[in-house]
Amino acid sequence: MGEFVNFLQNNLADFWTYTGFHNATYQHFIMIGVGIFFIYLAVAKEFEPMLLIPIGFGMLVGNIPFNMEAGLQVGIYEQGSVLNILYQGVTSGWYPPLIFLGIGAMTDFSALISNPKLMLIGAAAQFGIFGAYMIALELGFDPMQAAAIGIIGGADGPTAIFLSSKLAPNLMGAIAVSAYSYMALVPVIQPPIMRLLTTKKERVIHMKAPRAVSHTEKVMFPIIGLLLTCFLVPSGLPLLGMLFFGNLLKESGVTRRLAETARGPLIDTITILLGLTVGASTQASEFLTVNSILIFVLGALSFVIATASGVLFVKIFNLILSKDNKINPLIGNAGVSAVPDSARISQIIGLEYDPTNYLLMHAMGPNVAGVIGSAVAAGILLGFLV
Amino acid sequence: MNKPLIGIFFISILLAAFSSCTTPEGKTKIVINEVLIDNESNFEDDYGVHSGWVEIFNTSYNSVNLAGCYLKVSSEPGDTVSYFIPKGDVLTAISPRQHALFWADGTPRRGTFHTNFVLSKTNDNWVGLYDSGRNLLDQIVVPAGILKTNQSYARVSDGSNEWEVKDDSETKYVTPSTNNQTLEGNPKMDKFEQHDSVGIGMTITAMCVVFTGLILLYLCFKLVGKIAIKLRKRNAMIAHNITDKQEAKDRKFGETPGDVIAAISMALHEAQGADHDVEETILTISRVKRSYSPWSSKIYTLRENPHKK
Numbered sequence: 001m002g003e004f005v006n007f008l009q010n011n012l013a014d015f016w017t018y019t020g021f022h023n024a025t026y027q028h029f030i031m032i033g034v035g036i037f038f039i040y041l042a043v044a045k046e047f048e049p050m051l052l053i054p055i056g057f058g059m060l061v062g063n064i065p066f067n068m069e070a071g072l073q074v075g076i077y078e079q080g081s082v083l084n085i086l087y088q089g090v091t092s093g094w095y096p097p098l099i100f101l102g103i104g105a106m107t108d109f110s111a112l113i114s115n116p117k118l119m120l121i122g123a124a125a126q127f128g129i130f131g132a133y134m135i136a137l138e139l140g141f142d143p144m145q146a147a148a149i150g151i152i153g154g155a156d157g158p159t160a161i162f163l164s165s166k167l168a169p170n171l172m173g174a175i176a177v178s179a180y181s182y183m184a185l186v187p188v189i190q191p192p193i194m195r196l197l198t199t200k201k202e203r204v205i206h207m208k209a210p211r212a213v214s215h216t217e218k219v220m221f222p223i224i225g226l227l228l229t230c231f232l233v234p235s236g237l238p239l240l241g242m243l244f245f246g247n248l249l250k251e252s253g254v255t256r257r258l259a260e261t262a263r264g265p266l267i268d269t270i271t272i273l274l275g276l277t278v279g280a281s282t283q284a285s286e287f288l289t290v291n292s293i294l295i296f297v298l299g300a301l302s303f304v305i306a307t308a309s310g311v312l313f314v315k316i317f318n319l320i321l322s323k324d325n326k327i328n329p330l331i332g333n334a335g336v337s338a339v340p341d342s343a344r345i346s347q348i349i350g351l352e353y354d355p356t357n358y359l360l361m362h363a364m365g366p367n368v369a370g371v372i373g374s375a376v377a378a379g380i381l382l383g384f385l386v
Numbered sequence: 387m388n389k390p391l392i393g394i395f396f397i398s399i400l401l402a403a404f405s406s407c408t409t410p411e412g413k414t415k416i417v418i419n420e421v422l423i424d425n426e427s428n429f430e431d432d433y434g435v436h437s438g439w440v441e442i443f444n445t446s447y448n449s450v451n452l453a454g455c456y457l458k459v460s461s462e463p464g465d466t467v468s469y470f471i472p473k474g475d476v477l478t479a480i481s482p483r484q485h486a487l488f489w490a491d492g493t494p495r496r497g498t499f500h501t502n503f504v505l506s507k508t509n510d511n512w513v514g515l516y517d518s519g520r521n522l523l524d525q526i527v528v529p530a531g532i533l534k535t536n537q538s539y540a541r542v543s544d545g546s547n548e549w550e551v552k553d554d555s556e557t558k559y560v561t562p563s564t565n566n567q568t569l570e571g572n573p574k575m576d577k578f579e580q581h582d583s584v585g586i587g588m589t590i591t592a593m594c595v596v597f598t599g600l601i602l603l604y605l606c607f608k609l610v611g612k613i614a615i616k617l618r619k620r621n622a623m624i625a626h627n628i629t630d631k632q633e634a635k636d637r638k639f640g641e642t643p644g645d646v647i648a649a650i651s652m653a654l655h656e657a658q659g660a661d662h663d664v665e666e667t668i669l670t671i672s673r674v675k676r677s678y679s680p681w682s683s684k685i686y687t688l689r690e691n692p693h694k695k
Contacts, residue, residue: 110644114611116603120601123596123599126593130593137585217611232599376595386574
């Protein structure tokens with residue numbers, strides 16, 4: 001009997017070593033706290049709930065402590081585990097192009113086609129990427145890591161994941177979380193910079209109403225866009241190819257079902273998987289490092305630089321534009337490709353200073369140009385460094 | 387657009403493509419990469435035997451299967467030995483940028499990678515690689531007397547055009563089934579670290595490319611936009627039966643802003659009967675009490691008992 005009781009005791013003691021309570025460290029609790037904070041931001045403040053709910057819950061999933069010596073195949077970094085299999089889409093980089101397919105199928109490029117000079121704002125805002133790249137180099141990251149960190153400034157989660165999976169896979173978790181977090185925090189980061197860099201007079205500039213864009217122009221845009229950008233930067237093909245393909249599905253008018261699938265069920269499915277696995281990849285043992293903290297700081301800086309360079313570029317650009325064609329610098333922030341949040345910020349801030357000034361459609365131009373610009377920038381970095 | 391115009395359009399695209407693009411000079415995916423003739427104490431096969439060998443390299447970033455290809459060797463005019471690489475062996479698939487090694491031991495019964503020929507130590511050796519359609523993929527002549535024992539004749543680096551004698555010295559070593567030149571570091575990264583440690587070079591170059599790409603798009607769509615406005619103006623002139631261009635310009639044909647068109651569309655939509663805010667029908671919502679849900683209901687999940695008749 002005593003032996004049997006002993007056996008039960010040993011069994012329970014053994015079981016205890018497998019529980020989360022036994023394996024928990026303070027790092028796990030920090031990450032769980034961050035995850036709960038993300039969920040709070042999404043639910044209570046409605047900051048990008050589509051991103052922060054999956055990422056936040058993914059953080060909880062990824063930070064349930066377990067016995068890593070036991071080979072239970074439950075962790076995201078354990079080969080063959082379910083989470084690891086789902087994570088393959090991130091590590092091998094095929095989730096981001098599928099997201100881009102959906103983005104292409106839901107994006108209306110009319111604003112950009114009707115006023116193509118707005119594309120240049122999208123190009124200028126990419127300076128955030130390279131500004132952060134230079135600072136990262138200064139902080140001691142190697143060029144590949146610096147490029148992967150810099151891309152956070154493109155404000156494009158899929159692009160950041162795609163590039164970091166190729167250039168710095170070991171930093172991908174931190175880069176992805178940082179990119180998505182700052183995308184969610186666009187309403188907090190951008191307005192002060194926009195106010196700081198613009199005068200009251202500039203904020204009330206009314207822009208010329210965009211002209212109507214014909215169906216032919218809309219169909220031509222993805223075809224010409226693909227050919228021009230990908231002939232220039234073939235390494236951007238996975239992202240740009242899918243973006244323009246999705247847009248052609250939308251604009252052709254004859255593939256409605258495919259377009260609806262791409263911008264509906266497909267992108268939703270991939271967003272769920274991407275968000276959850278990116279969140280889960282923040283396993284405390286791999287994630288809580290000095291590098292991760294540096295990446296978060298650099299990510300914030302790159303967002304600030306990108307926003308500032310977009311706004312400043314518009315101010316400089318206005319010097320050579322005629323009086324009727326002036327651009328409101330409040331749409332400069334939209335050069336970062338957080339679609340459509342940064343364009344929405346332009347609209348909100350614009351309305352604050354003039355309730356009759358609707359900037360949303362104008363801001364969508366640089367916003368979608370930013371998507372193209374950041375994909376091109378990612379292609380350039382890939383081409384230079386791989 | 388009529389047919390001749392479409393034809394001219396496609397022909398001009400084809401001509402432009404052929405005139406501006408460079409052909410890859412018939413480069414094949416698989417090449418002969420290294421040959422060792424006299425093997426005394428170099429790499430040994432699974433049987434512990436030292437024989438000459440021929441290394442093949444897959445230059446592409448995709449798997450290539452050698453099954454069905456031919457390795458041919460000739461050391462005397464008119465005397466060519468041909469080895470058919472057998473099908474059905476998974477090992478004949480070479481992974482991207484990887485190698486396959488064939489033993490020139492004259493004993494094909496020992497396995498797929500043991501050929502039916504032996505390389506001559508005294509004469510020139512011509513080695514050719516053919517695909518299953520007997521098209522020559524690559525060939526090399528190893529001149530007589532150029533190689534000493536345990537030395538190989540190899541491409542300087544994998545897949546490169548220059549060949550050299552690998553004499554097992556500090557920089558030129560014999561490399562069966564592995565890279566002809568081992569990379570110690572990342573040359574691209576080293577270049578960046580050496581010349582652009584601050585990142586300004588990268589920033590300037592990359593921003594130039596980003597701007598170039600988007601400026602090209604801008605120019606393209608500025609042109610497309612102008613053509614579109616012109617066409618719209620022409621159509622409007624036809625619709626209004628106007629031939630005077632100045633009058634069309636004064637009336638701003640084809641320049642209607644999008645918001646005006648949106649307002650007109652909305653007005654038309656409402657005029658077509660979409661303007662009723664108050665419905666004539668009375669909608670009654672009555673509460674239905676359902677104490678079960680499909681998740682808990684046994685009615686839909688349990689099988690019914692058989693009825694007794």
